[in-house]
Amino acid sequence: MFDRDFEWSELTRFAALPGRTAILGVISGRRRQGKTFLLDALARASGGFMYTATETTEADALRQFGEALARYRGQPTPFRFAYWDEAVTELMRVAEAGKPTVAVIDEFPFLAKASPALPSVIQRALDPTAQHGNTPVRLLLCGSALSFMGGLLSGSAPLRGRAGLELVVPTLDFRLAGEFWQISDPRTALLVNAIVGGTPAYRREYTQGDTPSGPDDFDAWVTRAVLNPARPLFREARYLLAEEPELHDTALYHSVLAAIAAGNTARGGIADYLGRRSTDLAHPLTVLQDVGMITHEGDAFRRNRSAYRIAEPLVTFYHAVMRPSWGDLERPGRAAAVWRRSASTFRSKVVGPHFEQVCREWARWHAAPDTHGGLVTSVASGVVNDPSARTSHEVDVAVHGERDDGRKALLAIGEAKWSDVMGLGHLERLRRIRGLLIAAGTATEATRLQCYSGAGFTGDLRELAERDGTVQLVDLPRLYHGD
Template identity: 30%
Template sequence: MSAFLGRERELTHLHERYRSESAEFIVLYGRRRIGKSELIDQFLHTTAGIHLIAREESKNLQLRKFSRDLGAYFQDPFLQKNGFSDWDSFFEYLIQHAGSRIVIAIDEFPYLIKEDPSLPSMLQEYWDTRLKNTRIFLILSGSSISMMESATMEYGSPLFGRRTGQILLQPLRFVHVLDYLGEMKKAVEFYAVFGGTPAYLMAADPDRDIQENIEEKVMREDSFLFRDVEFVLRTELVEPRYYFSILFSLAQGNHSIGLVCNDTGLSKSIVNKYLSILIDLKLVYRRIPVTEGYKSRKGLYFLSDNLFDFWFSFVNPHLDALERGNARLIADHYVRPHFARYVGKHFEDMVMDLFDHFNRRALLPFVFTRIGSWWHRGEEIDIVCLAEDPHHILFCECKWQDDVDAAEIFSELQRKASLVSWHNDRRSEHFCVVARSFSRRGDCACFDLEDLAALVRRAAQG
């Protein structure tokens, strides 16, 4: 599988800027394993430039490595032999070669700042006085989201206001994974486990079923994914034990701050603080009812990455047994009996993504402007879509089950819809049920997996 899957929009943005005549300063950042390096390499396939990859090492070794790489690219044996003595000589060298369009992509930029905190100030001076007048196409990339934002975009940074564009690389959407796998049921199950992180999806074998992939690719003690969640967390977080407790609690279904506090024994102030950091790292997101504003006090918290959710749900609780080589035992006794329920809690997010995809091609009863979930006092609706002027509202329930009685679901959905306070006196209401398959369809729109696949094909034709 190509790690570049679904990145056409980002690549188009880069090419549009590359065709300009002016200097460009692009900040590219996102979580580890998300595909930043692959995007840079794909961009460089059709442009002139070099991908410089920083490492966690001393300043002298960093400069020596960049000297070798640039010397090889520009066929400069003198540079390869003598190298840069400091960052000033590095920037001077770039200026000498920026008379024509050239891409200089510096990957893992935070490693350079960590070793030399003065580097952003130096880059600011060179950009303001000389580089911005060249044809350089500079890309600064990094996996440490907080450091990339603080070093390049925050007001107090020397580089504030210098960037000409930024790309926060997001996980792949479900529609991209569906396009790759081709079959709806397989795509739902694979996405529920591996999520939209390209490196995790590449680790899976699409020619084998999901249970084989879980056992071999996630739960075997020698597999890449078995330890990667721990690796990412320990790399990003200074004191991971509280974070582990909070993430585990969220995976167990404790989505409010109060429930997390009760489950972990941590104080509300600590949970609030750590959740805020996890949100900044894009490991957790806050969801509010679709009819509420951002400041709503009804916010709930969920893991952003499906593999993290699967790992904390099924791997972390059984680490000792798995480390003794009992992957088959754990998979048979703990994963298989609960797998449909696990997939079900992610299915509604995949349907939301499909609805957003259909909405862009006007394949639903109306074109909506907001989509999300709704809940209030123990009642909840999986998906609610809203449109203003005129006011339309769509209520949808998602069931990762076969032989669903849609008429029964529709009746209950109508009852809950009456509880949703949103322009009740002047709205047009629409209802639908999504399931793997139906035993009986009701008087509302019903979409099984084949119906969803047919809509995806219609969207591709449009």
Template identity: 30%
Template sequence: MEKFINRKYELGVLEERFLSERSEMIIIYGRRRVGKTELIQKFLTNVSGIYLLGREESEFDQLRRFSSIIASHFNDDVLLKNHFRSWDALFEYINRESEKRLMLVIDEFPYLLKSSSALPSIIQDYWDNKLRYKKLFLVLCGSSIGMMENLMGYTSPLYGRRTGQLLIKPFRFKDTMKFFPHYDIKEKIQAYTILGGTAAYLSQFSDSICIKENIKCKILRKDNFLFMDPVFILREELDEPRYYFSILKSIANGNTKLGNIVNDVGLPKGIVGKYLSVLIDLHIIEREVPVTEFHPQKTRKGLYKIKDNFFRFWFGSVYPYLESIEQGNMDFVLDKAVNFIERVIPFTYEDICREFLVEINQKNTLPFLFFRAGRWWDGGNEIDIVALNEETKEILFCECKWTEKKVGLKILNELKEKAKLVQWHNQDRKEYFALFSKSGFEADLKDKVLLFDLNDLSEEFEK
């Protein structure tokens, strides 16, 4: 049995609301494979409840299957022999049984809507007139982010009815470390660079073999689900996935500006902009702007990046070489994958360093408390992390170096020169500097700046 990792906050939210005895309608959603069902199943180990899983089948078959599950829960032989013929009958039954606390989970809710488009209206009717006065703890869960967010939107029959929602996000690096207790910190960072924080992907790798062997056996083999999973996910969410594939491949290969993406994929700017917006809505990519920008939506400095590390890896080092894999040129593709990791791992390291800063910021161990942190760039100048406090006008500049060389005074001086270019309260701000290094530091940096190496990151994340 796989180990359940973290999700303490989400479990705490569910427990608090369950114990309140109030009627609740909670919507749980998030990308496929992030661990929504595992979260619900973990909660149900301590709470008696009914778990219904939607399938792509007819309404008649859904109701017959659900009748059997509900009948088994309540030991109802009559229902077992005479199944529900309508959603009204099902919710009328649930209404009668909700005088006491009852948890009802409907997972993969979007599948039900394909055969029963009126279901949200039916739930609205029963919730408004009956269920909200009872003790029902209703959870609607789904992986189609667009459909689940529409369910909460103004035009949905369920608008204003939900009492809470949980967007289940991929694990942070800190949490992914627990999947690989036998790897050292460098190997854990490599694994995160490849797999990101998606629980189902992380569980495929084994820390009993090296990273390269994991790639060969768990991703490049055609019988493993990681080999084509991004394709299946995008085909489930999108009508014309082939154009999205081209855009994602372009971004994975380093084209982050809109103009560069347009030129690379050969599609009109308006079409590319539309597809980028859809990918943002699906939480697959994100538009990043310099942290000091006051109007993020209006700035032309926005850069696009693939938010999901595995999608980045797959579109950068698997998708372009599918024909080579089919032809059996495994070593060639494996070398390409290793080269790709070496190219993108510095960006992953920056993300991890920012996560580290957030951790220690919450513990008040930095010179000041920051409220915003991110990258900064202008023209050809870039600073890996800039952390800000608008109220106190304090600012922290950070450089993150994933190199084999120790970091010395030269890097600090270059960072200080770039800091002068950052237009943010220049006349009266208080500046601090920090350096992160994979390979440690030279002696000339002692006591001049905040210094963090891989051991510092490892110790903090393992607390």
């Protein structure tokens, strides 16, 4: 188990909760994050029951569940349940010794799809008036369908207010992912992260532990582990969409993701890319957001502006690099050639945007308060208008927060460049933007200027930063190991 201390402590706490009645917990998270691994370990460690559902009919699901429950209970013959009311009633009796006992139903959305009334059946079993027949079962429902699991406890849903645990298992952030992949070189770690993100399963099950041995091995690793049609990671991005029950028209959703991967982050740009009206995209964008495929982020400076971004790096990589050359990649021996001609696309459409996102994550979660000059409350990108020059400036990192005196302020603005050695020209651009923000009443002279670079900084800029505390330089070693 790697860096799941918080999740494990919450699960073990829930499993041992005192009381004579049954209690519900809900576990969710994107696919391949290790939810099943955690719950299986919990069931084994506590002697609990675990059932993993499959996509099947209600009758077959009841048969499978009856067989699994009978094996756990030590019954010589399987239970024959005709309805889920009977099955849930029997499940609530598994804690026969009177001590809290874990009961896990993994892939719960599969059961609910075949039996839509199942959440109501569980709600009825958990109702205080029905608890007299229950034993102290600690029931855990788990699923990867984020829209379904998110709605399980919301609004007027039957299980609303019934859960004693609502746990989301997240992906590993870029620092933890580098540690998990055992990559010590920061540049290599970020390049790998730009492709596979922080999904733990891609490290073991999908690459069989194959990691780049160093910077010189990265290109070879991509061709043998990612672009290789014989490896599981090759088709994973396509399967991610196919596995989401809410995505019916996969061609449309793939097209929307391709538009975002191409750099179109506003709804209007996505619509132009697809040749559709902006209003036609409201539903697919909402659905993609509900299932966790994309995020919708507000502009740091303009309330009426926002950006859509793909949440899973592998999906971005697939649409930017793999999908345009899919026919070539399916034929063995073509991967190296495709990778060579995709180098510029990879840098501009994959690594560049990913590096900017990593810089925002670092500024929000890893940087020390002294770095920004205050307590951070939000970090986003934004656009600043420059009326005199009749143009606008993009700010990759805008840090809002509170200064030591408690006043809210724009603490810092930053620019992120993956391939450029940053110098005084980049700093002057940030000063120009700060001046515009000061004129608009958004920033002050105390707003810090930050340069993020994957290629380093000129000597002049380094010397200036040493003299001026309002100028911060953040390189790859600092991103991964400093604050």
